[in-house]
Amino acid sequence: MLTELQKKKLTHYFNAFDVDKNGTLEKSDFDKIVNGYAKTYKITQNSETYQYISSTYGKRWDALAKEADTNTDNKVSLDEWLSYQDKLLNDPKSNFLWLRVASMFIDIQDIDKDGTWSLEEYKIMYKIHGVGDDILAAEIFSKLDFDGDGKISKNDLMNLVADFYLSDNPQAPGNLFFGTYE
Template sequence: MVSDFRRKKLVHMYKFLDKDGSGSIDKKDFQLAAENAVKQRGWKEGDASYKECFDTIDMVWNALQKVGDANNDGEVSADEWVTMWDTISKSEADREWLGQYCKFVFKMQDFNNDGFIDSDDYVSAGAIAGTSKEEAVAAFEKLSQGKSKITLTDFQKLWDEFFLSEDPNAPGNFIAGKSSFD
């Protein structure tokens, strides 16, 4: 059973992924996310990063649909999304695609491509997602726990905390740019 706190986090991320605002997540949302990502980074068709972006997004959608689309209607509802995360928290079978997705999100937030996410990177990524600078700075401070940069290893731990932790004080709760879920 997912706690109210964890449900709030998961629904926040769900709404972020619902790029077309339809109230459900489907392949179109992931295609829009990939189009936005390549546009924001200036990647062009034929670039390795362009291909990697679309390949990763396709892989994530296919895995998400397989695991999360309980009624096989081609969409993942908010309830299916929350149920999926409750199931994933008890299973190691989905760790591979989640790990690849985590690495992709890290790369998208590492704007200067130095292998780390610093406050400037995080604020830039937050601006694209509609997060205010103040909110992004506050979230980064909680995420980084006083460090100036977040490594991929740090990010992977924070990623797991966001999706799996019931602890309201876990630093990973702030990976989505919010500094609170009240």
């Protein structure tokens, strides 16, 4: 069962994917995220990069709709989302799917493919998902960049995502990964 802290963080994460802010996740939200990356990075729709991003987000939506949309209305409500996340986090058969999904999204957002996220890449994630402005992104990035080198390694990112999902410690750094949740 999700803890209260997990519910708060996962609700905030839900809101980051609810791009049109209508209270449900729909395929159109995922399409808007893909288009946000294309516009921001000037990626054309016929490019391999666009196809990869579009395919990855499309598959993620398809899987989410199949597993979380329990009333089959082609939308995922917050309650459906939280129930799905609870299942993923507490079902040993889920085989850490949430971590594999996070790894895919981290790879997509590592636009320069150097195996790290820069502050600029982090700011763009904030902008596209609407979780905060550049000032908040820079403030949080500095807290997550443990060695102060201006980059967050994929390994550190994965550990931060694990903190975000699993930690019930309100001080865990990963809680801030997608912005402030309170």
